[in-house]
Amino acid sequence: MTVGLGGGVALEAYDWNIYGVMAAFLSPHFFPSGDPITSLLAALAVFGAGFLARPLGAALLGPVADRISHKRVMMISVTAMALSSLLISILPTYDDIGVTAAVALLLIRIVQGLSLGAESGVANAIAIELAPPGKEGRYLGLIGGTFIQLGAIGASMVAFLVSASVAPEVMREWAWRIPIAFGGVLGLFIIYLRTAMPETLVNRAMHRQDELSRIQETTSGIWKTLWSVRLSLLAVILVIGSVQIANYAWIAGLPNMANTVFKENSTWVFGILTLMGLTWMVTAPYVGAFADKMRPSRAFTLLRLLLIPCFFLTLIYSEKSISTLFIVMVFGGAIVGFNMGLYNxxxxxxxxxAVRTTGVALGYALGVSLFGGTSPYLMVWLQREHMTWIFPVYGSLIALLSVVVYRIAKNRGRVYIGN
Known part of the structure; x- marks a missing residue:
């Protein structure tokens, strides 16, 4: 059961992130330009556009999950994600079909964004229902931390293995398709595992008097209840959005800047990215257990404030230096990883x-779309414009704001688990 739930989370993290990891290699094939940085920025813009579809996916599928079936929405999401990756892996390039290739790539990423929009809310709602009492943080750390990082690590590790196995020109020409195709094929196995997952939408909650606990009979009831807890929704957006600025800076912004701007050895870059991801994956359940013991609000406040100086570490990677990249990615990335183990x-x-799936899915989608999806593009663009100092200031301000809004929500009784 845990493998089916977590495996699907890992697969979707892999399929979503592998595009970002391989952006430097696919960009000249779909967005050819005399300037490689311009091509990369175009590829990262498509990466960001996929995020814009996530709130729509959350709005459409979240209420279905809250009212009718967690499992059905979960199956729709993982199937669409896997099939989309298979399509990208065989998609003709600009040389084959012209600008149609770029348009097709954009549309496929939008489909992935729609499907992933509800996944986070469904997975977290199921996980919190299945978690042992008093160990919610540890279990959510496992599902929303370790398995997500397993997918992210898988993306960088497969990229590393492929890059190390072929000549650089082969990697640039066509081998970049292999890591993308791998996610699609693996998805077929995960779909099979998820068919055995239980339905966790509890029917006996239908007639509860408490509006915030019972299952809503209509979609309008979902939105009415969600509006009544709008402060919580804002807190979710910022809690998720602020850490996703750092997440996508570390897993997509820095590696692509290293590969394209500073011309680092891509095998080393993917190796460092994999090592960082392994650290995140191993520590996630322990971060959750730490929150269970310390109290979630205190653990969140401490780790989120530590993220502020972490953002400024990005400033030291200002020229080609694989050792500097290692320091920023692994040591700075450790703080990012601690936050990634707790935010879900x-x-x-x-x-x-009553609105857990819709609220978390919509808040997640908005947070990732507004902040995370734009992070790699913003980092690379600011580096090109010689304004790199803006990025850590921006990330720090959003991190601080997430703590302030969360504390206000908590003080107003808008924390419903582990308070």
């Missing part, structure tokens, strides 16, 4: 049961 749990605690 904190976001889930902010939503009452």
């Amino acid at each position: 749990f904190i976001a889930t605690t902010l939503m009452p049961r």
Whole structure:
């Protein structure tokens, strides 16, 4: 059961992130330009555009999950993600079909964004229902931390293995398709595992008197209840959005800048990215257990404030130096990883049961779309414009704001689990 739930989360993290990892290699094939940085920025813009579809996916599928079936929405999401990756892996390039190639790539990424829009909310809602009492942080750390990082690590590790196995010109020409195709094929196995997952939408909650606990009979009831806890929704957006600025800076912004701007050895870059991801994956359950013991609100506040100086570490990677990249990615990335191990749990605690899937999914989608999806593009663009100092200032301000809004929500009784 845990493998089916977590495996699907890992697969979707892999399929979503592998595009970002391989952006420097696919960009000249779909967005050819005399300037490689311009091509990369175009590829990263498509990466960001996929995020814009996630709130729509959350709005469409979240209420279905809260009212009818967690499992059905979960199956729709993982199937669409896997099939989309298979399509990208065989998609003709600009040389074959012209600008149609770029348009097709954009449309496929939008489909992936729609499907992933509800996944985070469904997965977290199921996980919190299955978690042992008093160990919610540890279990959410496992599902929303370790398995997500397993997918992210898988993306960088497969990229590393392929890059190390072929000549650089082969990697640039066609071998970049292999890591993308791998996610699609693996998806077929995960779909099979998820068919055995239980339905966790509890029918006996239908007639509860408490509006924030019972299952809503209509979609309008979902939105009415969600509006009543709008402060919680804002907190979810910021709790998720601020850490996703750092997440996508570390897993997509820095590696692509290293590969394209500073011309680092791509095998080394992918190796460092894999090592960082392994650290995130191993520490996630322990971060959750730490939150269970310390109290989630205190753990979140401490780790989120530590993220502020972490953002400024990006400033030291200003020229070609694989050792500097290692320091920023692994040591700075450790703080990012601690926050990644906790944010799903904190976001889930902010939503009452009646709208947990919709609220977390919509908050997640908006947070990632507004902040995370734009992070790699912003980092690379600011580096080109010689304004790199803006990025850590921006990330720090959003991190601080997430703590302030979360504390206000908590003080107003808008934390529903582990308070």
